[in-house]
Structure formats: structure tokens, C-alpha cells
Amino acid sequence: MMPKIALKGVNKSFGHVNNAFVALSDLSFDIRAGEFLAVVGPSGCGKTTVLNMLAGLDSPSSGQILLDGVAISGPGAERGVMFQDYALFPWRTVRGNIEFGLLYGKPGQGVSSEARRKRVDDAIALVGLSGAENKYPHQLSGGMRQRVALGRLVANQPDILLMDEPLAALDAQTRIILQEELLRIWGQDTAQETRRTVMFVTHGIDEAVFLADRVVVLSSHPGRLKAIVDIDLPRPRNGETRKSARFAELSQEIWELIREEAYRATMK
Amino acid sequence: MKWLAIRLMSPVGLLVLWEVLVRLSGSPRAPSPSTVFVAAGELIASGELLAGLSTSIVRVLAGFVVACLVAVPLGLVMGAVRSVERNLDPVVESFRPVAAIAILPLVILWLGTGNTAAIAIVAYAAFFPVLVNTISGVKNVEPSLLRAAHTMGLSPLTRLHAVLLPAAMPSILVGMRIALGVAWTAIIAAELAVGAKSGSSGGIGQMMFVFYAYSIQLSGIVVCMAAVGVVAFCLDRLVSLCLTFITPWSNAR
Incomplete structure (x- = not known):
């Protein structure tokens, strides 16, 4: 193979x-x-x-x-990348960060806004950030930031x-x-x-x-x-x-x- | 109470000292705190002071907006695209030391002495702080943010508005704050320099000029100076309030 x-x-x-x-x-x-x-x-x-x-x-x-x-x-x-320093956008909320790739990048091409919302919701739930969607990165602990970065990664649904x-x-x-x-x-x-x-x-x-x-x-x-x-x-x-x-x-x-x-x- | 008394000691002391010195000198023209307060009361009651200030403030805001509309996009592109910066930087840097008041003769010859000229002066003065801070804001964007954007396949234009602009926003706003202060200084200077020529249309600077050149009323000049200071202070506080409101993340880092 x-x-x-x-x-x-x-x-x-x-x-x-x-x-x-x-x-x-x-x-x-x-x-x-x-x-x-x-x-x-x-x-x-x-x-x-x-x-x-x-x-x-x-x-x-x-x-x-x-x-x-x-x-x-x-x-x-x-391919999706998760960086050591998480590279979160400080001006975007948890939700804003997780939907970033779908909103502006290649992973979002051809994804309807409804499907996008669903994917972002799923990603937020998957990484255990429900309830923290509207917080900004500076309001989060290191572990939660890491979850945001992971959420952004999985929302983009890369193969690798x-x-x-x-x-x-x-x-x-x-x-x-x-x-x-x-x-x-x-x-x-x-x-x-x-x-x-x-x-x-x-x-x-x-x-x-x-x-x-x-x-x-x-x-x-x-x-x-x-x-x-x-x-x-x-x-x-x-x-x-x-x-x-x-x-x-x-x-x-x-x-x-x-x-x-x-x-x-x-x-x- | 005691704390307040200590804080008020030096300003009140200065006012008293000023009054005493004027009385001792016996000069009829020297403005004293009492004559200044009386003049201020008259100028406020007649509406002249407010009219002059509002004319100047409107000019400043108009020029400031024009400056931001040009400087922010230009600064974004200059900060993001190396070749553009290399080409424009020498031009910008050779104009930057030329004070706004130094372009006044040309502006008057081209645009006259009305609002357009005033706004042009202000826009020129406010342009550079906004531009310089926008460029440095873009250049200091966390490289990992750009790499993250790159891995998500953002187009250059999207990168500009979705990453560079917000990332540079704290720096841009600092530039705007400086610019507004500079613009206020420039408008007073310009109105003073234009003076009361026919066709010119008021403003606090021109009011000062009238007190200086025609009615020779020193208390009025001091009232204008104080008003200029108060407005500058208020503008600055207003902008810094906006800063924490627009970019809540930048202070908390």
C-alpha cells in the first residue's frame, strides 16, 4: 500500500x-x-x-x-497544523478562532454557512469548550487555549x-x-x-x-x-x-x- | 479631604501667585486669573468660544478621518508587501519631517483659507503617525499567526483584512491617538497663521488671532489657550476609552 x-x-x-x-x-x-x-x-x-x-x-x-x-x-x-504556541487569533473569540479556517480559508470552500455552523458547533463540543464560545483567548487557561487550537484543527477536517x-x-x-x-x-x-x-x-x-x-x-x-x-x-x-x-x-x-x-x- | 487639599495645593498656589504678581506689576494689559475668569464667562455666555471650538473640532475630525482613510490601507500594504515599502518609504520619510505648518503657504495658494485648506493641513499632520504605526503594527504581527493563516490557505487579500488588519489594530489605534493630538495642534497653528483674512472662517485659532492683532485682549488669548488644552485632554481621554473598547484583548496580554 x-x-x-x-x-x-x-x-x-x-x-x-x-x-x-x-x-x-x-x-x-x-x-x-x-x-x-x-x-x-x-x-x-x-x-x-x-x-x-x-x-x-x-x-x-x-x-x-x-x-x-x-x-x-x-x-x-x-493538512492541518497545530502550532506549539497555538497561534490563536487574540481578537477572535473561541468560536471565532475555531471557525476561522472555514470562514476565510480553503477548508471552508464550498461549505454552506449552515454546514459551517454545524461543524463549528461539533468541534466546540468535541474539544469540550461548550459554554466558553464567547471568551477571548486571553481569558482562557493554557489547557483551554490548547483545546481551542485543537478545535480549530478538527473543524477544518483535514486528513492529516x-x-x-x-x-x-x-x-x-x-x-x-x-x-x-x-x-x-x-x-x-x-x-x-x-x-x-x-x-x-x-x-x-x-x-x-x-x-x-x-x-x-x-x-x-x-x-x-x-x-x-x-x-x-x-x-x-x-x-x-x-x-x-x-x-x-x-x-x-x-x-x-x-x-x-x-x-x-x-x-x- | 486632606488628600484633596494636598492635591489642590500647587494649582491653587500657582493661581494665587499669578494674581499677586499681576497686581504687583500694575500692568494694565497683563491678564490675571480674575480677568481671565471674567473673560471666560463672557466668551462662554456669548457662545463665541463654543462656536470657535466646534469649528476647529469639526475640521480636526474631518481631516483626521481623511488621513485615516488613506494612511491605514496604505500602511497595511506597505507593511505587508516589501517592494511597496521599499519604493514608498523614502518618499514618506522625506515628507515626514516637514511640519504641517510648513506646507501652509502652498495649501493657502492652492485651496484658499477656508475649510478645505484647514482640513488638508489636519489630514497632512494626522497622516504620518497613523501610517508609521500601521506599518510597524503589520510588521510586528506574530509570525505564527501568519503561518497559521498560511496553512489554512488564505488568499493574500483575505490575509490582509482577516489577519493583518486586526492584528495591527492596537498599534493602528495608538497611531490614531497620537495623530489626533498632532491634528489638534496643527489646526490651531494653521488658524493662527491664516489669521483673520477675508474668506477664512473662524475656529479657535483665529479667535486667538483676533484677540492678539485687533482687540489686543490678553485675557481672551489665555481663555483660548486654556480651552485648547481642555479639548485636547478630552479628545485624548475619549480616544483611550475607545482603545480599550475596540481592542479589549490588547491590554490584557
Whole structure:
């Protein structure tokens, strides 16, 4: 089966030829349709660069990134992005933010205003923001802002969700709750064919193991593929999953892969 | 009470000192607080002061609106499109130091000394603060907002009105606040400079000119100065009230 997204020998460097900073070197991996793929690695491994290229905000210096077999040349309505700082529009309410893409962007083309309202209502309910529709982002807690960003993403109904450390700015308890929420919204209880494709960039190993079907481990300076780890934990995953021996084992395995570099990065 | 007394001490003290100095000097022309209050009462009762002020205020508002209508769209485009900014920036920056009062001779020759000329002066003065703040507002838009808009496939025009304009709004409003103050200063100066030529039509500045050049009534001049100050203060408070009303999100960040 053709992968949803295929990275083939992707290189990315910034700056001038003589003085270039190599962010990614010869990176190849696939993302399968309906799969939850996490990308982890020490800081400086180019995780965000990968995500930006998939989003169409940046392009590889060489190599190819194929979406359904076609090279990505820019952003598209079939891909939705959730940014680390949420990128909410401060002048729009919760509702205004969630309907933004449908109102002004490609995802809303051909959507009647009635259908739009329905989709926005559904998204608000799905992320648990009913009753807070008319609040502004500055009136919300970090966890609620994150929900708004997620609501905006799902309202646009993209096939592929690209998430750049969306839970990094939250406190530990909120993060754990939202991880489970995220799996529910993604559809871990439903059949695999109906699930969206997710690429989730994170620096949290536990988070990656808890959420993902597979974890791509990158090394840093430059970013290279170190390993791809299959996460064979059963779904649906919940609090029990975190307590299982297999969860600890997989987390440990990934930690071993990046430990040395993480130490080096910290000491530098 | 005590607190109020302390706060009132210096202004009341100054007024008393002023009165005493005028009495001591014995000059018949020097305006004292008492003569100024009397003059103010007369000018208010006769309606002259209000008529002069309202003429000037209407001119300021008209010129201000014209300035905003040109400066905001231009600033949006200049802030958003690099090549436009590169082309226009030298022109703008070479006009900006030319004070509004310095274009008065040309304006009078072209437009006469009536309302049109007054509005043109005000518009010129108010234009630059609005433009400069609009440009900087657009340039300082959070890059992640633009990237979010980009990933949702907004067209350039939609991006302009749905992202750049509201994101730059706090900065634009700051520009407008400055502009209104500058415009008020400019109109007084222009009306003063035009003086009581035939064909010119009033305003608080011209009223001052009459007191200065014809009736030589210093108390009247002081009344006008005070009125100008009070109006400026009120305009500014009104605008800052509008700011918190229009952009509630920008203060709370």
C-alpha cells in the first residue's frame, strides 16, 4: 500500500552554501494512512523543520516529500497544523478562532454557512469548550487555549494532522488529561480506516509512547533517522497503559537511543 | 479631604501667585486669573468660544478621518508587501519631517483659507503617525499567526483584512491617538497663521488671532489657550476609552 506521506532522502540546510547549517541529513521514512506517528529527538534534531516541510511552510534543500505520491509544494486544506504556541487569533473569540479556517480559508470552500455552523458547533463540543464560545483567548487557561487550537484543527477536517509539540507548554496533569482527550478525538476507539493520519512532534518520550503507533527517533546535528520503534501497546490506551510493563520498556528503549545525545546537548 | 487639599495645593498656589504678581506689576494689559475668569464667562455666555471650538473640532475630525482613510490601507500594504515599502518609504520619510505648518503657504495658494485648506493641513499632520504605526503594527504581527493563516490557505487579500488588519489594530489605534493630538495642534497653528483674512472662517485659532492683532485682549488669548488644552485632554481621554473598547484583548496580554 502506498504510504500517505513519504520522505525520501530529505536534506535541509539553512544559510549560504559555504556557511550552511545542516538541519536534516538524508532523512527517509513513511507515514501510513490512519497512523499516529510521533517524532522524538533531542533539541536541535530538526523535528519542527520536518513538520514545517510537511505543512508546506518550508521545502527540502534536496530529496522529496510525497503526499499520496505527489510532491508537496505548499500548504493544503488536506493538512492541518497545530502550532506549539497555538497561534490563536487574540481578537477572535473561541468560536471565532475555531471557525476561522472555514470562514476565510480553503477548508471552508464550498461549505454552506449552515454546514459551517454545524461543524463549528461539533468541534466546540468535541474539544469540550461548550459554554466558553464567547471568551477571548486571553481569558482562557493554557489547557483551554490548547483545546481551542485543537478545535480549530478538527473543524477544518483535514486528513492529516501535523502537531508541533502541542502539549509542551502545559503543566504535567493537564498534559496527561489532554493526551487521553487527543486520542479520543483522533478516534482510537474507532476502526483504523476511519482515523486521521497524525504526525506528532514532541520531546516527551512517555508522551510519544503513550500516543503513537510508531515513534520516529531522530539524532541531532544534523537531524538523522536513528530508529523507528513500533509501539505495540493495545488500544484504546488509558491510565492502565501507563502502568504496564511494556510501556516502561518501550520508553526505556527510546530513552537509550537518545540518552547520550541528550546528555551531550545538556552539558554543552 | 486632606488628600484633596494636598492635591489642590500647587494649582491653587500657582493661581494665587499669578494674581499677586499681576497686581504687583500694575500692568494694565497683563491678564490675571480674575480677568481671565471674567473673560471666560463672557466668551462662554456669548457662545463665541463654543462656536470657535466646534469649528476647529469639526475640521480636526474631518481631516483626521481623511488621513485615516488613506494612511491605514496604505500602511497595511506597505507593511505587508516589501517592494511597496521599499519604493514608498523614502518618499514618506522625506515628507515626514516637514511640519504641517510648513506646507501652509502652498495649501493657502492652492485651496484658499477656508475649510478645505484647514482640513488638508489636519489630514497632512494626522497622516504620518497613523501610517508609521500601521506599518510597524503589520510588521510586528506574530509570525505564527501568519503561518497559521498560511496553512489554512488564505488568499493574500483575505490575509490582509482577516489577519493583518486586526492584528495591527492596537498599534493602528495608538497611531490614531497620537495623530489626533498632532491634528489638534496643527489646526490651531494653521488658524493662527491664516489669521483673520477675508474668506477664512473662524475656529479657535483665529479667535486667538483676533484677540492678539485687533482687540489686543490678553485675557481672551489665555481663555483660548486654556480651552485648547481642555479639548485636547478630552479628545485624548475619549480616544483611550475607545482603545480599550475596540481592542479589549490588547491590554490584557
